[in-house]
Amino acid sequence: MADRPTPRRLIIENCAVATVDAGDTRYERGHLVISEGVIEAVGPGPAPEPPPGEGIPGRRVDAEGHLATPGLVNTHHHFYQWLTRGMATDHNLFDWLVALYPVWARIDEPMVGAAARASLAMMARGGVTTASDHHYIFPRGSGDLLGATITAGREVGIRLTATRGSMDRGESDGGLPPDFAVESTEEALRGTEEAVDTHHDPSFGSMLHIAAAPCSPFSVSTELMREAAVLARRKGVRLHTHGSETVEEEKFCHELFGMGPTDYFETTGWLGEDVWMAHCVHMTDADIVAFARTGTGVAHCPSSNARLAAGTARVPDLLRAGVPVGLGVDGTASNEAGELHTELRNALLVNRLGPHREKALTVDDALRLATMGGARVLGRDAEIGSLEPGKLADLVLWRLDGLGHSTIADPVAALVLGPPAPISLALVGGKPVVEDGRLLGVDEETVAREARAQARRLAEAAP
Numbered sequence: 063m064a065d066r067p068t069p070r071r072l073i074i075e076n077c078a079v080a081t082v083d084a085g086d087t088r089y090e091r092g093h094l095v096i097s098e099g100v101i102e103a104v105g106p107g108p109a110p111e112p113p114p115g116e117g118i119p120g121r122r123v124d125a126e127g128h129l130a131t132p133g134l135v136n137t138h139h140h141f142y143q144w145l146t147r148g149m150a151t152d153h154n155l156f157d158w159l160v161a162l163y164p165v166w167a168r169i170d171e172p173m174v175g176a177a178a179r180a181s182l183a184m185m186a187r188g189g190v191t192t193a194s195d196h197h198y199i200f201p202r203g204s205g206d207l208l209g210a211t212i213t214a215g216r217e218v219g220i221r222l223t224a225t226r227g228s229m230d231r232g233e234s235d236g237g238l239p240p241d242f243a244v245e246s247t248e249e250a251l252r253g254t255e256e257a258v259d260t261h262h263d264p265s266f267g268s269m270l271h272i273a274a275a276p277c278s279p280f281s282v283s284t285e286l287m288r289e290a291a292v293l294a295r296r297k298g299v300r301l302h303t304h305g306s307e308t309v310e311e312e313k314f315c316h317e318l319f320g321m322g323p324t325d326y327f328e329t330t331g332w333l334g335e336d337v338w339m340a341h342c343v344h345m346t347d348a349d350i351v352a353f354a355r356t357g358t359g360v361a362h363c364p365s366s367n368a369r370l371a372a373g374t375a376r377v378p379d380l381l382r383a384g385v386p387v388g389l390g391v392d393g394t395a396s397n398e399a400g401e402l403h404t405e406l407r408n409a410l411l412v413n414r415l416g417p418h419r420e421k422a423l424t425v426d427d428a429l430r431l432a433t434m435g436g437a438r439v440l441g442r443d444a445e446i447g448s449l450e451p452g453k454l455a456d457l458v459l460w461r462l463d464g465l466g467h468s469t470i471a472d473p474v475a476a477l478v479l480g481p482p483a484p485i486s487l488a489l490v491g492g493k494p495v496v497e498d499g500r501l502l503g504v505d506e507e508t509v510a511r512e513a514r515a516q517a518r519r520l521a522e523a524a525p
């Protein structure tokens with residue numbers, strides 16, 4: 063497809079604006095001015111006219127009936143799982159993993175490319191402008207799996223934090239995955255270092271970050287956990303893993319390491335401002351204090367946690383303690399919907415379950431988790447996550463005057479509590495990636511057809 067031009071100057075007017083700045087400033091009717099991909103101005107009323115002679119010709123959008131928000135940030139996903147959705151639907155985490163590892167161990171480069179394109183397309187057309195992928199399974203001879211994911215990200219046009227995951231603790235070392243699904247410690251570390259050296263771009267406005275991401279305490283050796291942390295700090299990249307997801311994981315850590323997951327992470331160098339962890343469901347008060355003290359981030363994945371009966375993360379307690387918290391879709395083998403709107407809604411709903419919890423999370427809290435919270439968790443809060451002058455123009459115009467939303471007066475309540483809102487425009491660095499509900503970088507039908515063909519290939523190859 064032809065490259066989409068970035069308009070030099072774009073003015074958006076007549077819409078509600080939720081800036082998600084430090085004061086949660088909202089404008090009932092406001093404007094945004096975008097210049098060279100960066101937000102130049104945001105405020106109430108119509109956009110100011112440029113001084114005579116300084117007006118750069120550009121595009122003007124009348125966004126009557128819309129809400130403008132920062133683009134959504136997804137902090138945890140496994141793109142390859144798009145090919146294994148709807149399987150093992152009544153299992154807890156460990157049983158589900160044991161059922162799926164043998165299938166996942168057959169993936170190859172074309173499969174991962176098709177799955178990544180579909181995962182990214184699904185998220186982008188739902189308002190995600192930055193996504194993170196955690197890929198941790200690298201069968202021998204399967205091709206350049208990380209490269210396939212990165213290419214898909216470039217095609218769809220959203221920002222990507224592609225993590226180079228790994229597993230080196232197979233069954234024979236007391237781990238959960240079968241031995242044929244894991245790498246050696248050396249292969250995992252070498253692959254991670256290569257990924258950083260080849261792909262990581264730390265510049266302002268970068269479209270691609272790499273992070274180091276051994277999979278979980280029950281699939282990774284202590285040596286790999288320790289060495290990955292050393293490597294990431296030497297290279298200046300972030301660290302990501304799964305933590306405190308289920309009671310089974312807690313039991314595993316106590317039996318094997320003589321301590322709970324958070325203490326284990328601390329002893330292996332895995333708490334810090336450069337670390338974010340998926341789930342963090344089974345956290346004691348002391349664990350929360352440790353996360354807050356070290357600035358360790360959390361990717362809250364409410365749908366996946368419910369699907370696998372893992373439990374409910376203590377998000378209000380984490381936020382009160384000052385822990386950075388973002389939202390995650392998680393892999394689509396445990397969250398078949400694969401889009402982030404559900405997570406805003408479910409984060410609010412599941413955290414209110416129980417008497418007297420009606421104020422546990424507000425609609426503004428939910429929007430903050432999905433935007434600024436995610437930006438902080440991915441280490442990009444100086445660039446994205448809020449609509450403020452100087453930040454990158456990653457934003458979404460949600461149409462709220464249609465059937466699904468027109469009777470809800472508060473636009474943020476309409477977005478969070480209502481059905482998924484249609485998107486009239488989504489921008490990444492000022493460049494349109496979605497217009498009138500359609501993706502501009504890839505053709506949706508082609509993506510769906512190719513993903514289906516690769517899912518069939520995988521099903522035929524699987525034992």
Ligand SMILES: [Zn+2]
Nearest residue numbers: 304340392393
């Ligand atoms: Zn996960």
